[in-house]
Amino acid sequence: RQAIQAGRADEALEFLGYCLAEHQEMHNQVVAFVIDTLTYLSTLGEEEVEKAIRHRYEKRVRDWLSSAPGLAEQIHLFTELDRGHFANFTVVEEPDRYVISYDPCGSGGRLWRTRDVGTTKQAYPWSFNKIGIPYYCAHCCAMEIIATEVRGYPVYITLPPEKPEDTCVALYYKKPELIPEEYFTRLGMTKTI
DSSP states (O other), rough: HHHHHOOHHHHHHHHHHHHHHHHHHHHHHHHHHHHHHHHHTTTTTTHHHHHHHHHHHHHHHHHHHHHOHHHHHHHHHHHHHHHHTTTOEEEEEEEEEEEESSSOOOTTHHHHSSSSOBBBBSOOOOTTSSOOOOOOOOHHHHHHHHHHHHSSSSOEEEOOOSTTTTTEEEEEESSSGGGTTTTTTTTTOOOOO
16 A cells, blocks of 8 residues: 555555465465365265265355345356456356356366365265265355255356366356256256246
């Protein structure tokens, strides 16, 4: 602030860059702690990972859905959260949906690209019915499940990467009835809309 107020823009920009790098490193350390904790929980049984994630997100998703923002607000909220995760992403509008591509997402995707992470040993509804999903990334699937339990369909659908260097994709359908059945089936659910 002092540099800006004194008109020293170069100094202010240099300090801002330093602060952002420092903040990103702290963010990355917290995310790493989460994956390490979930990986440890998995040694007690992978179902413990689901329990921990559900415990963290159940009330948050239910509370958020009770205010039921529209599609534009949902996309705005989630892209703001993604920006806070230092994600690299693009948003493309298609006739039936919005497609957000992360290269990488700022949390699980970046972790998976930069270190060994614990991954599911079996396919579960909370891991997109896939083996090899990083435990951290299962929270996106859990949010789909909780939203579907509450209102009959997910806020967004995650297409997780197959390998670390792949992009992660989030699909926001413009109308719930346009969501294909396959995205319910992989959660162990049935489409009712």
